[in-house]
Amino acid sequence: MNELLNHPAVQGGVAPFVAALIVALVLGRAKLGGLAVIAAFCTAVYLISGFSFTPLTATRKIVLLALAAPVIGILADFAFKPTRLGTAILALAAGAATLWVFWPVLQQKDLKIAALLGGGAAVCVAWLVGFSLAALGAHPVRAGAAGLGIGIGVGVSAVLGASALYGQYGISLGAAAGAFLLPQMLGGKKYEAGATFMLPLALTGGLLAAATLILAQLPWYSLLALAFIPLAARLPAPEKSPLWIQAVAVSACTLAVAAVAIALTWQAAGGQSG
């Protein structure tokens, strides 16, 4: 059993998918199916590195924010009506959180590089959170497809960008999105996504991508490509078709953008095909 749980594919993919699927099935009808994201991510963290917060490194700050995000998401969904102002505040908070995560690293760098890296990462995470909440939160299939693209895109790019740890964490987000989509596709009924699903996914995915940029070797233009994934989830889809066709169509769009980001990272890493 231990051997199985030590396998990277189980730690980052299979186990998080199973955990997310259980949560989506059990809590989906209670409008809390979005908690599948945090279930998957926590499973991955538990199996890969465990929960430890001292010293508070950048990676541990990301885990901490990922744990806080669904709480804020539930509050945003159930205690407040979604407004543009609320979404803007959450996006700005996500940008500020990005700077908090990477501040000790940025302080060690030249001011110009620190401003470019920190500013770029903060804008990217703020964009991912803001746009995802505003444009995808009310559309569970599009939200799930965006999550699939972000998770797979960030995960595989991170593996190529020299961090298998961030790769597994990213892929666990993709597994969560897949587990969130699957019951909808098979059952033909939509779950609620909202901020409960979208905030942890966009924030954690964005922070992992930023971490791979700042702490590993993700090229900046791959981060830029990853930021287009939520936009791809807004492309026209066959709205009157069965849910599974909609999910496949939108996921194909988000995964295509993710594939561009992965290809750019592969090229920057000097990878050779064949």
Add this chain to the structure above:
Amino acid sequence: MYRLTVALLAVALPLSAVAAPENYTIDPFHSYPNFEVSHLGMSNMRGQFTKTTGKFSIDRAAKTGTLEITVQTASITTGDGDKAGRPRSRDEHLRSPDFFNVAEFPTMTYKTTSVKFNGDNPGTIEGNLTLLGATKPLTLHVENWKCGPNPASKKEMCGGNAGGSFKRSDFGMKYGVPNVGDEIKLWIEIEGYKD
């Protein structure tokens, strides 16, 4: 008066010479931390850090000493620095947040808390290793300690090998355990010139 002065000097000079701790600066070209870690439980992979600075002192009369070493973690090498068609080399992976996280923690340090002598030479060094922002005790056992003039430059120097082991997971470096072993065997070859 002359006899008294000579007598006082005869007593005081050797005492002061013996009692004073001797300070040494580490020679970065002959001081390398080396490590060994199990890979998949099959082979033991070895590597080293090529950029090390620091200082040490020895007080032979008091049988005490100090050692401070700072290692640039980005200088890690395991002999696999070439991507060779892969997206990353093993050394690049070791520099990533999965292992040494060199962008966030560019240095690791070792500082003594006490030195126990074995005869006239340092035998056991108790100290703290700071790695990935975590500080934990680490004991090093000294072998082959020798002091004397450098045969070429005639500068006074000391050198030896110190070794110990620790669990990397104690410092939060948990990625890949147990496939990449948890226990790290560490050896530091140290040479330093008298200040």
